Amino acid sequence: MSPTVVITGASAGIGRATAHRFARAGARLGLIARDRGALDDVKDEVEALGGTAAVAAVDVADAAAVTAAMGEFALALGPIDIWINNAMVTVFSPVEDMTPEEFKRVTEVTYLGCVHGTWAALQHMRPHDRGLVIQVGSALAYRGIPLQSAYCGAKFAIRGFTDALRSELIHQKSRIKLMMIQLPAVNTPQFDWARTHMPRAPRPVPPVLQPEVIAEAIYKASLKPKREYWIARSTLEVIFANMALPGFFDRLLSYKAYTGQMTRWPARSWRRDNLEAPIHALHRTHGSFDREAGREALLIGGEVARVGSGLATMAMAYCAFVLARRVLLPRSRRARRLK
Template sequence: MPRELQNRTVVITGASAGVGRSAVHRFARGGAKIGLIARDKDALNDVKDEIERLGGRGFVMPADVAHADQVFAAADAIAEHFGPIDVWINDAMVTVFSPVWDLTPDEFRRVTEVTYLGVVHGTMAALRHMRPRNRGTIIQVGSALAFRGIPLQAAYCGSKHAIRGFTNSLRTELIHTGSRINVTIVELPAVNTPQFDWARTHRTHQPRPVPPVVQPEVIADTLYRAALQPAREYWIGASTLAVVLGNMLAPGLFDRYLARTTFNGQETGTPVAPYRKDNLLEPVRDLHRTRGSFGSESSNSAIVVRGTVARLAPVIACGAALLMLGRIARPLPPRRALRRRYD
């Protein structure tokens, strides 16, 4: 396999599981030296061992991205160990599955501090190291939910919306100064990661991703591509295109569709265990893996739209509208059918 990033320094937050861990594997195969940031040191050491088995080099820096000082210190240590930072990927996130009225202010704040401010802190740390050299690439791991909020994830959706606003502002500032630093947002569909096994929930049944679902390796491949070929945005998956452009065409209709389908659509038929652990405040130490529990329905491929989609928007919008209308016309499966399917 080509090692296009041989001896380049790449930093990945949220590196202990899910998309972040999968991205670590992909960048290790590309020859990168990888700085690993997440809360759980033991899990990061496991990831470091995986990097070395792939012939790469890793450096562990435990940090909670909600705390800027920890992120800045991690960036300094990684740069000192490996040399100048070439690529920084902001991937860390947490969420809570709950209606707004059942969330506490502290829960909402925590999701925002990790999922949004963690990106801000990571970007600031990257800029401190990239601006003196006037080079580097920052990649924000976004979501289709940055364009369209859905029920039960208001804090997460709000954070993903905020990432777009922050990144757009930063991009204009870099353009104004003639900077050669690249900033890319990669917008994700539903991904089969452990987040659904360890995210906090106030619902009665175990969370699940809204289909269609892709494997995290699909995202990792796109992140690797974005590092080699920076563009303004990457959109992954037909569902992301449908969500973004469908919401542009008929937001009110989309409100009603989501209200009708995505409460049950984000739950399995399995009740939440009484002593289920979640990772909102502390890591869940026995669930750090790349994939989640929905592999049987997850795809190993997805369409990817790179750069500005303005020229494709009319065609894609028509397709998205037809897809949405087709889905809206279908009757909602009864909860009993969902329980049989996902048990």
């Protein structure tokens, strides 16, 4: 029987691609985002692909509204099998250029939106003692980078919240499952509509994947839930290398992540952003980096605790070596040419 799936942040990017993927499997979909017009567009796409959809124009920062949407979906679509917390906003900026209100807003949407969605899902799933909650995370849940301090803090918080709740569910002998999926950089519209205080327009740090790759990974992971999944070799490299050489990573990112998150083009003064309100015209699946975005990636499942200590040490050393070679080897070659 096809599942009933709720997706937050369903109007664009990964959320929209994930809705398409579940629709092709015949799923019944509850779609949550702020822009009703964009949600109606996704609903039409879902139904054209063979799925069924209901929509709720809700800001996930509003806990009561998220819970009300859950109730509406349950009535319209039936018992909810899978809840996917995907909604996010971010601000590209050095910490000193951000306002407390901006930190608060990113936290309310990206972190508390996940908490609100999880809480609503649990209220529905507990009486049936079944269901799956998927948190869409990031390699940045393990390693913070400059210019996205609020977003990184939110992703770290989601991981801590999820780990704590998972232990509670185990203690309660609940059959409800929690899963977190850690992502690499993805070509979504966030780089076109995120607020920025940088001199040049933002971009994802390469290597970059298309949203459909992530959607396929989320779909496959939902069929075989594990504690955590990592998507793409770059995610594995970031996580293990930071475990092995965090101080080296601090210095590497101090310059690599500045240039890596900016295009050559100036950030225009009239640029609109979606921090407080949606931008209807930019609701789409892909961002502006189709030319470089990859269409396949590894899906690594399980948990670090299951990896033998010797193998984990070898993996961390290897990843640290790979990253160091990428950064330091070109410099050494340039030095030899200058001699």
